[in-house]
Amino acid sequence: MRLTAPLTSAGLSAIARQAGTILVTLLGLLVLTFAIGRMMPVDPVRAIVGEEADPATYQQVYEELGMDKPVYVQFATYLGDVVRGDFGTSLRTGQPVAQDILSVMPATIELATFAILFGAGIGIPLGVWAAVRKNKPTDHVVRVVTLLGHSMPIFWTGMIGLIVFYAWLGWVGGGGRVSDFYDGMVEPRTGFLLIDSALAGDWDVFRDAVNHLVLPASILGLASLAYITRMTRSFMLDQLTQEYVTTARVKGLSKTRTIWGHAFANIRVQLVTIVALAYGGLLEGAVLIETVFSWPGFGQYMTNNMLTGDMNAVMTCVLLVGVIFITLNLLSDLLYKVFDPRTR
């Protein structure tokens, strides 16, 4: 099978058009983050010079920040800074925003990765099962479960989980990535606590970290589980009604082989794109779950900045989320084009 489309002039112009679209979208994204930053009720000059600064100092910082220039010049400056990778300094932490985000990202990636493993690991078989037993009790039960997963306020589910599994049953650790006792015991090499503690051979910390990770990750995974289950079910139903499935059965292939070897094999590409999109979608849940579980990740960082009106940090966080989503959408489009010959 040929995996790449031939680079004809039509193909090239399609690529150019695609690139143009992405550039325009990115520019729009920057306009949006810039507008949000300008609308924020915090005076960035006042935040730097403090409440008691004399007017001269205020004026000086005002001009240093370029606030006296017209808006389009300010936007051009912002654009230039972003292109150079300069996202400004966080007023709250006093550090470059990019550095802050890099330091909180591993915690969120760790959480989201386990959440998606949970969501896809259970959601895909559940969806296949529901499709095979369409309109039987199993299907209805799965439908109720996915509806509940959709409708639950995730922060509430997190708290109920903490009350039941931490306070009442004592099965899991509470908030945070590790118990206070173990905090800071492992040298942060990668920022991923599980990897760091395994590298250090400190299995007590590793066990404790897993203990703290299980509950938030599985609750965060619930929303993606509902989505993945529903999509898997509908993809599978499309396949199961096709004639090749009947042919395979008539040939004498077992039901299991037909379902997993034939029908499921055909929906794998679709599933990968769905799981990729669900992985990005976890960012939304992470904002709430990280607050509930005092998880020191990107979601909590973003919320804190929004609550304190930390302009540069908010702008960068919003920009990053937008870029992540645009990239994921683009990747899933590409994946389709590469693996599904019909879309060529």
Next chain:
Amino acid sequence: MTAVTLPPASARSSARPSALRAGADYLGTVVRHLAGNPSSAFGLAVIVILIVMAVFAPLIAPQDPYLQDLQAVLQPPSAAHFFGTDEVGRDVFSRIVYGSRITLTIIALVAVVVGPIGLAVGTLAGYFGGWFDTVLMRITDIFLSFPGLILSLAFVAALGAGLENAIVAIALTSWPPIARLARAETLTLRGADYVAAAQLQGASAARIIWKQIVPMCLPSVLVRLTLSMATVILTAAGLGFLGLGAQPPLPEWGAMIAIGRRYMLESWWLVAFPGGAILCVSLAFNLIGDGLRDALDPKQRKGRH
């Protein structure tokens, strides 16, 4: 399940009284259909209860939702306090009853703002096409490239925390899917014979969009709007929980959970009941949305099997 068929366009665009009657008949058919299906009937019942609770809150709530009783703080659920009391002795049940007014306000305002905006953007872009369509859809795409909660959070951070701003922020982030849908519908209708007939009769673009296209888009837009109300409720509650939506002492359910969080390990009822209320309403809208889709849009059923 039977599909409800749209009354013919002539019945809807004729003289006013009969159009009104046709509309009422149509609505009646839809509601009957929803009531006939157990799951959407449940959803409908929850919404009716929500509305009754909001309208008759002073009659239903046993106590003033703001009345503090420092003699009875953090009481577990009992006959005197069905859902217990909070950290300053307010009756949680009464607060949830009054909170339904806030929930209903959010839903109503967002729907009233988002529906027309989405419909206008979508039909205009779809009907005129060309660069106008491209520009509008690029803007829509930028808004769509964010998860709703995060964009709402950003807007609230920009506008300032509070219930009104939360509603504005949610409305700002909820119109793009409606616009996309209305545009897709318009694109299929634009070439229809009856639209061409209206054009040949010399009808203006505004008249064609308003009289010929908007009515045909309405069913699917309504379904989509109902389904997105579930998300709207969850987003509003999430904003309240993070401290960026409704502010205490307002009995908004998300904000109640945020306060209850401090006491939750000992006083589970502070968190469990308001969250249960959010779950019920959001579930209800999802169920009604599914039911509406079956009733109004038989095409979609093929996709769901």
